[in-house]
Every structure is written in C-alpha cells, then in structure tokens.
Amino acid sequence: MKEKIVAALGFLKIEGLYDLLEIPKERELGDYSLPCFALAKKLKKSPNDIAKEIAEKISKKGFDRVVASGGYVNFFFDKKELAEKVIKEINKKGEDYGKIMGKGKIMVEFSQPNTHKAFHVGHIRGTSLGESIARIAEFCGNKVVRANYSGDTGMHIAKWIWCYRKYHGKEKLKGDEKWFADIYVDAVKKLEKSPKIQEEVDEINRKLDSGVDKELNKLWKDTRKLSIKSWERIYRELNTRFDVHIFESEVEKEGREIVMEIVKRKIAKESEGAIIVDFNEHGRPDLGVLVLLRKDGTVLYGAKDLALAKNKLEKHKLDKSIYVIGKAQERYVYQIFEILKLMGMKGSEKNIYVPVNEVRFPWGKMASRSGDNIFYSDFRDNMIEIARKEIKKREASISEKGAQKRALAITISAMKYSMLKQDVNKNIIFDPKKEIKFDGDTGPYLLYSYARARNIIKKAGHKIDSNFEIYGIGDSEKKIVELMASFPEVVKEAEQKLSPSTIAHFSYDLAKAFNEFYHECPVIGSENEKFRLKLVDSFSQVLKNSLRLLGINTIAKM
Ligand code: ARG
Numbered sequence: 001m002k003e004k005i006v007a008a009l010g011f012l013k014i015e016g017l018y019d020l021l022e023i024p025k026e027r028e029l030g031d032y033s034l035p036c037f038a039l040a041k042k043l044k045k046s047p048n049d050i051a052k053e054i055a056e057k058i059s060k061k062g063f064d065r066v067v068a069s070g071g072y073v074n075f076f077f078d079k080k081e082l083a084e085k086v087i088k089e090i091n092k093k094g095e096d097y098g099k100i101m102g103k104g105k106i107m108v109e110f111s112q113p114n115t116h117k118a119f120h121v122g123h124i125r126g127t128s129l130g131e132s133i134a135r136i137a138e139f140c141g142n143k144v145v146r147a148n149y150s151g152d153t154g155m156h157i158a159k160w161i162w163c164y165r166k167y168h169g170k171e172k173l174k175g176d177e178k179w180f181a182d183i184y185v186d187a188v189k190k191l192e193k194s195p196k197i198q199e200e201v202d203e204i205n206r207k208l209d210s211g212v213d214k215e216l217n218k219l220w221k222d223t224r225k226l227s228i229k230s231w232e233r234i235y236r237e238l239n240t241r242f243d244v245h246i247f248e249s250e251v252e253k254e255g256r257e258i259v260m261e262i263v264k265r266k267i268a269k270e271s272e273g274a275i276i277v278d279f280n281e282h283g284r285p286d287l288g289v290l291v292l293l294r295k296d297g298t299v300l301y302g303a304k305d306l307a308l309a310k311n312k313l314e315k316h317k318l319d320k321s322i323y324v325i326g327k328a329q330e331r332y333v334y335q336i337f338e339i340l341k342l343m344g345m346k347g348s349e350k351n352i353y354v355p356v357n358e359v360r361f362p363w364g365k366m367a368s369r370s371g372d373n374i375f376y377s378d379f380r381d382n383m384i385e386i387a388r389k390e391i392k393k394r395e396a397s398i399s400e401k402g403a404q405k406r407a408l409a410i411t412i413s414a415m416k417y418s419m420l421k422q423d424v425n426k427n428i429i430f431d432p433k434k435e436i437k438f439d440g441d442t443g444p445y446l447l448y449s450y451a452r453a454r455n456i457i458k459k460a461g462h463k464i465d466s467n468f469e470i471y472g473i474g475d476s477e478k479k480i481v482e483l484m485a486s487f488p489e490v491v492k493e494a495e496q497k498l499s500p501s502t503i504a505h506f507s508y509d510l511a512k513a514f515n516e517f518y519h520e521c522p523v524i525g526s527e528n529e530k531f532r533l534k535l536v537d538s539f540s541q542v543l544k545n546s547l548r549l550l551g552i553n554t555i556a557k558m
Helices: 002-008 037-043 047-057 079-096 121-139 155-168 177-193 195-210 214-237 248-264 301-315 327-343 376-394 400-421 443-463 475-497 500-520 529-549
Strands: 032-035 063-069 072-077 105-109 143-150 244-247 269-271 274-278 289-293 320-326 351-356
Touching: 002 032, 032 047, 037 047, 047 063, 047 072, 072 079, 079 475, 079 529, 105 121, 121 143, 121 320, 121 351, 121 376, 121 400, 121 475, 121 500, 121 529, 155 177, 155 195, 155 214, 177 195, 177 214, 177 376, 195 214, 244 248, 248 274, 248 289, 248 301, 248 327, 289 301, 289 327, 301 320, 301 327, 320 327, 327 351, 376 400, 400 443, 400 500, 443 500, 443 529, 475 500, 475 529, 500 529
Parallel strands: 105 143, 105 320, 143 244, 320 351
Antiparallel strands: 032 072, 063 072, 269 274, 274 289
C-alpha cells in the first residue's frame, strides 16, 4: 500500500518519499501520512500549500480519501482493497508475516542467575525481556546470539557451602532450584543473627579462592553442576535457550590481567591497597568510583565484566551488544561501558544497556520464605493453582494432565505479558489474581482470543475458501484489517526501540478489535461468511506471530 502511495505521487518527481511516509499516531487521521516539511525547500512553497496541492492533484483511484491537513497529506485506503491485500499477504507468508529484512549480528545477554542463589521473579522479568528482544531482532533478519552470564564464584557460594555443611549436610544434593535457594536464604538469616559467623564463611571463601581444599572444591563443582541443571526446566517453561553460557569463574583470571594492564595505562590506580577507577579523573564525575580488586587481591565483579566484554567483542563481530540487567546496577553498567571506552576496546560503542525494573506485589514488599524475593517455582505453582481452578470451572471433564498443561501455558502467558507490556523503565506491581484473569489487559485474554478464533475456524470445517468477495465492511472489521496491515511497521518500531512493550500493546489492541467484531458480527451462516472466515483465520495468524515475539505460545483451547 505504501508503494501505491508512492506511485500516486509520481508526478512530484521526488525521490525518497517511501521513507517519508508515516503511520499517524492517531489512527483516525489516516492510514498513512506524508509530512511535507522536508519538501518545502525543494519545492519552494510552504508545507501547507504543498499538502493542499498534492491532495487536489492526486489520483484518487484506490484511495477512499486523500486529505490535506496542516502540512500533512493523509491517505485513507479503500478498506475493501486493503482487506483483500493484507489477507492475501498473511495467507502467503503465514508464520513469516511481519518479518523484516535485515542482516545485523546482535548479542543479547540476559537472565544471568547465580548458581547458589534463588531464581526469583526479577529473573523472570529479565528472562522474558531478553528472550523477546532476541526474537524481535531475529524476526527482523538479524543473527542473534543469546548469552547467559552466571555468578558461580564469590561470597554467595561461600555462604551457601558453609550453611550446607553445617546445617544441611545430611540432605542429599538435589538438582532443584528451590532447594538451592532455601539453603542460601537460611545462610543469610543465620549470618544476620550472629555476624561473628562471617569469619567461618571468610575462611571457606579463601579456601575456595586458592583451591587447596579438595573436598571443598568437589562440593563446589557438584553443586554448581546440579544448580545449572535445575535451570533447564525453567528455561524450557519460559521458552528460552542460550547459545553461549559464560560463568564468572571463567573470566576471573583474565579480569585480573586486564586490571593490571589498565593500571599500567593509568586508567585504573591503587588506592589504599585496592585497585580502583576514579571517574573524576576521566571527566565523568557522575560515575564516581569503581573498585576492581580488593585489598587482598581478590577479583571483584567489575574486573570480571571487563574480561566478559572483551570475550564478547573479540569473538563476535557484533552490530549491537545488549545487556539486559537489573535497574539497580544501572550506574555500574555505565561504569563498565566507560572503562571499555577508555581502554579503546574495539566495538565498545556497540554496547547497549536495557534495564530490568523491579517486580513488586500489591501486598507490598515481596513477603515470602526468603524475606525479600519470591522464587520462580513458588510463584509459578501459585499461579498454576489459580489457573487450574478456573479451567476446571469451565470444563469439568478435563483430564488432570490436560488441565495441568493448559494451566502452565496460561501461567506463562500471564507472567510474560504482564512483564513485557510495561515500559522497561517502570516497576511492575504484579497482582497474580488479576493477571491470570481471562478478560482485561492480560496474557490469558490474548490466548483466549486466539482460541476463540481457532474455534470458529474449526466449527466451519471445510468452508474456508481463499476466493472471497467482500459484501460491505463494518467498523470492527476495518479495525482488524488496519491493525493487521500495520504489523510489519509495529515490528520495526519494536526493534528500533528495543521495546517488547510495543508488541504487547499491539497484541492487546488486535485481540480487543477481534472481540468487538466477534460480538457484533456473526461469521458462520452470514452473507459475508467467506470473507469473515478468512478475516478470523488471518487474525489468529497475526496474533500468533506477535505473541511469538513475546515468547508466548498460543494454545488451541482454553
Ligand atoms: N549475576 C548477576 C547478578 O545476579 C547479574 C549479571 C549481570 N551481567 C553482567 N554482565 N554483569 O547480579
């Protein structure tokens, strides 16, 4: 349709009009609009006059209306023609409808749980966000490398091992992420009660660091392995996977070497025995100071991140290197980016930070066993229970297994959608009872709309026919058509802004339009049946495609 506009504007003899065309923010203003401001210089006329002249001169064929308004020419398509075109296109492209050509290489680092700590709701948000950003980038033709970076060394391990040996030693080691998290929480509580214990933990930390104690090393290795294994189920449920998995223990040595090098290069310096970067000396007082090595020589988080970045940028020729990391670490991330720049590391200008904001609950600070964080499994089980009750209420005869499977899909859609629809810079207040509802601005509502559409198609059986004529097109039908037609542009916007929320909002608008249509227009048996069936079928395809970009799988039945 854009090409059609460009063709109609051929008489202007101006290049680059295709890229000038935009979709108006307020859809009532038109399907596309041409801002004439950029043309004013060339044509030596005011944008207002240019718009008026174009609107008068243009051949109206194929357009419903062409209207000039304050320096813009607004195009309204003939909706029947648009419907035919877009349905044909969706039919042809199916799962690929909306895809955009591109050829970049993008790394997305996300999720990053620690081996001996909880996988909590914050990780769900980060994982959902990273996976969605990755899928959108792929859909836009980029090669995407999904990277995970886990903490498997340092104080949290020492605390866990200390607590396990002293209080849980009789329990068999388990590949269960809840069990790992529980022991860590127990350690933290015990340490809070009697801080003196820290000496024992420090001792373990030193031993782990030097690697002298064989038995301790083995315990670290075994538990680390089990914990990593326990994430497999979580990632399967969250529809994600990783191409590379880097651990802090793997970049420790190189991190230290880099620090030594940047001391020589006067980027870092010694201060009271420790090694720091003082950003005041580098013209960035806003970034303060970052400590890279402790007084006792142990390597800190930041030193490891320098080695991690080096690995990423040297091994891969990246167009973008995205870090999806908690908002609490925002300043830290920019400190690392700045050091990389000071080092002159090749590709460091490709680094992009995407914050993961907090997830809170309506009842305030996350009250749970852990005191401050809700574990993935607890959270999931809780939601599944709510979903299962709802499913049973609707379909008493469903098998236990069937209900469980469907409840999981609903739960994942609820979690992911609520976490993705919100702007990354904002906190989320997550109300499980609300988010799992089948109506309203929720994930299950989207799944429900999809299932509803598939049900109509199923009922129609053989009747679906690609040759259809349109006898009249109503407002709700127009709305669906317009939204479906705009999907490729929406995808592009989401890619450029790295914002899954754009896709989430689109999905909701599309589902809402469909449900309005569903209540207003009979499908099977109506005079417009053939067209409406195709419309419903196409709608379900586009919703499926857009939900896939959010990492949400559709289900045929709710
Ligand atoms: N494992 C870290 C944490 O739990 C997050 C890692 C973030 N990524 C990074 N490159 N520093 O806080």
